[in-house]
Amino acid sequence: MTIYKVFGFLLIMLTISSCNQNKKDTSKIEKLNSNHKMEVTKGQGIVTKTSSKSFEETYNTLVEVITNNPNLKIIAELNHQANAASVGLELNPTRIIMFGNPKLGTPLMQNAQSIGLDLPQKILVWQDNDVVKVSYNDPTYLQERHGVEGKDEILQKIKGALDGLTNKAINPQ
Secondary structure, three states, X not given: OOHHHHHHHHHHHHHHHHHXXXXXXXXXXXXXXXXXXXXXXXXXXXXXXXXOOOHHHHHHHHHHHHHOOOOOEEEEEEEHHHHHHOOOOOOXXXXXXXXXXXXXXXXXXXXXXXXXXXXXEEEEEEEEOOEEEEEEEOHHHHHHHHOOOOOHHHHHHHHHHHHHHHXXXXXXX
């Protein structure tokens, strides 16, 4: 079963589950949504860097750097271009690698479980015309988004790790 089928199945189950919720919950949700208007600007909370390497070289270097770090574990790799091609659509090279370090992520989730929406970490390698880029979520933005408090040291470690990983992926050796 492909990862997309699993996610699709989970989405269907969540939809069915939410439809079966008590109707009183609906009015609470509507009230919350009307009181919570959030505007997000394009690119907000995203760090994007331009690579001096080809797409394949950038992606392969990133995989190698993550794999060789004993504190990190690759959880999944998704090839959006291949998935688009499987349904007859075209997409520039676009791949995402998901990886994590439970020693850093778990304390954040203990503080604000909703940050689990954005963990494990993800780095997107993508090509826009002939320019190869890498993008990831800015940990400071995630801190604000999820209301994480008192975990500045961990967030700085994550910020430094993401910066270092992506710099190694985009710069010549």
